Amino acid sequence: MLESFLTFLGQYLPDSLMASLHYLTSGKHLAWYASLRYTLGAALLGAALAVLFGLAGAAMKSARFAPLRAIGHIYTTMVRGVPDVLFFLFFPLAFEQAVEYFFAQRLCSADELAAAGSWPPCQAAQWYLGTTEYFILACVSLGLVYGAFAANVIHGAMQSVPAGQIEAARAYGFSDRQVFWRFRVRQMWVYALPGLSNVWMLLLKATSLLSLLQIADIVQWAERLGAPNYLARVGPVHPDWRWKYYMALFVFYILLTMLSEWFFRKLQARAGRGILSQS
Amino acid sequence: MLENPILNDIATLAKPALFNIYFALASIPVGFPLAVLLAVGKCQRSRWLRWPSSAFVYAFRGSPLFIQFFMVYSVMLSFNLSHWKPMGIDWLVMHPLFIGPVVLVANTSAYAAEIFYGALRAVPKGQIEAAQALGMSRWRVFRSVSWPQALRLAWPAYTNELVFLFHATTLVYFTLPVINEQKDLMNKAGELFERDYNAVLHYSVAALYFLVISIVIFRFAAWYHTRLNRHLAPAERPPAPSFKPRYLR
Incomplete structure (x- = not known):
């Protein structure tokens, strides 16, 4: 279908333009465009998880049970001291090793376990991660890291819910748990939105790191496509064009940011109806 | 070598930590004045000053640092044979210890410019008008008010931006070539991991370095914050920056 469309266009457009159109629709380029699914998928899935972890973190921070509160505090404070990249790389590694450790205990012989030279102790415990597994792990670690940011935002937003509403809910006889989930969490979204939109922007930019986890995402494809290209049949196709591809990605992310800003502006205006005076 | 694996790792990662510190320290002195210039540029009425600075700030805040590193490095590389080598400066401008800070400066100055821009706009208008009414020049108003x-x-x-900048230095050697033993914390931790597959130990020690240095940055910032606000009674000072997350929204 693409071929016939290009032939159709070829009747009207000059040859030079058609050449670049053909270049940009080659199989590898189509694979590049398709790899967008990882970036956008990780952003959306990671954001959903981040909101979940954020809610859990905020709930833990205001828990009455002290150890739970401590966990909530440590979780939300860690990201202030440790780079997101470190978590992003460490979590999948640690998870993989934990799973391998679990299987090693069951599958490997005692001698192999005692030898402890390489990892995993025996071949049977090796867990080969494919792109899908890495993708899911990447989403979870994005969710964990940015969930900590979201927890801070949500916790702050919950403090911004007018005290009168909470008091009214208590006066009506709602239990503490009901007050928390049905009033605090219900009402805080409007106050959390600006902060959450910032977290989304951070998360969106962090999706460029997927290639660090061996996922063939848009960054990795840009590297492959831009590298000096030589075909035995045609000779050199193009010199080092990586700068063009990276510039395209640079612009692409700026456009994504613009789109997100527009979306959050609309969302904020809609969510703030009747609550915020200037929205 | 030390017996305790943790102490051993702390010793091994000390030199790599210097690379992260170098990248941050090399970027801040240039990034700060550039950020102030950009923020002032964004405040100007003239379109020719406002538009470029706004565009720069938007572009470098709106795209990932990871891509910025790749982009700047590949652009520099494309000029290498035609420009840098004939000029004899390729050993300098293609070196990660040079390009790293260049990109970090661009990134941090964009983020900091947005912060300073917001702060400049938050200065009460009456004070500016009062200063103008006293006959102060524009430079004097800016400098003293x-x-x-x-x-x-x-x-x-x-x-916060300084701490983020320090954390962002992890990305330098993921994107730029690593020359010999010039490795930063993440590189070295990764290398140690490949030797004995002990992810928890090596990455935790690397995290510890980041944690400690971040706390040092917060401490210094809190000290300077008190200094900045020394004209106010302690009770009236705005809350100082602290490691504990503030509930921003």
């Missing part, structure tokens, strides 16, 4: 106030307002947010 708007800037000191803006810096005080922006300081806590700028502290």
Whole structure:
């Protein structure tokens, strides 16, 4: 279908333009465009998880049970001291090793376990991660890291819910748990939105790191496509064009940011109806 | 070598930590004045000053640092044979210890410019008008009225940016070539991991380095914050930057 469309266009457009159109629709380029699914998928899935972890973190921070509160505090404070990249790389590694450790205990012989030279102790415990597994792990670690940011935002937003509403809910006889989930969490979204939109922007930019986890995402494809290209049949196709591809990605992310800003502006205006005076 | 694996790792990662510290320290002295210039540029009425600085800030805040590193490095590389080598400066401008800070400066100055821009706009208008009415020149108004106030307002947010900048130095050697033993914390931790597959130990020690240095940055920022606000009674000072997350929204 693409071929016939290009032939159709070829009747009207000059040859030079058609050449670049053909270049940009080659199989590898189509694979590049398709790899967008990882970036956008990780952003959306990671954001959903981040909101979940954020809610859990905020709930833990205001828990009455002290150890739970401590966990909530440590979780939300860690990201202030440790780079997101470190978590992003460490979590999948640690998870993989934990799973391998679990299987090693069951599958490997005692001698192999005692030898402890390489990892995993025996071949049977090796867990080969494919792109899908890495993708899911990447989403979870994005969710964990940015969930900590979201927890801070949500916790702050919950403090911004007018005290009168909470008091009214208590006066009506709602239990503490009901007050928390049905009033605090219900009402805080409007106050959390600006902060959450910032977290989304951070998360969106962090999706460029997927290639660090061996996922063939848009960054990795840009590297492959831009590298000096030589075909035995045609000779050199193009010199080092990586700068063009990276510039395209640079612009692409700026456009994504613009789109997100527009979306959050609309969302904020809609969510703030009747609550915020200037929205 | 030390017996305790943790102490051993702390010793091994000390030199790599210097690379992260170098990248941050090399970027801040250039990034800070550039950020102030950009923020002032964004405040100008003239379109020819406002538009470029706004575009720069938007572009470098709106795209990932990871891509910025790749982009700048590949652009520099494409000029290498035609320009840098004939000029004899390729050993300098293609070196990660040079390109790293260049990109970090661009990135941090964009983020900091947005912070300073917000702070400059938050300075009460009456004060500016009063200063103008006293006959102060535009430079004098900026130097004695708007800037000191803006810096005080922006300081806590700028502290966060400094810490983020320090954390962002992890990306340098993921994107630029690693030359010989010039490795930063993440590289070295990764290398140690490949030797004995002990992810928890090596990455935790690397994290510890980041944690400690971040706390040092927050401490310094809190000290400077008190200094900036020393004209106020302690009870009236705005909350100082601290490691504990503030509930921003």
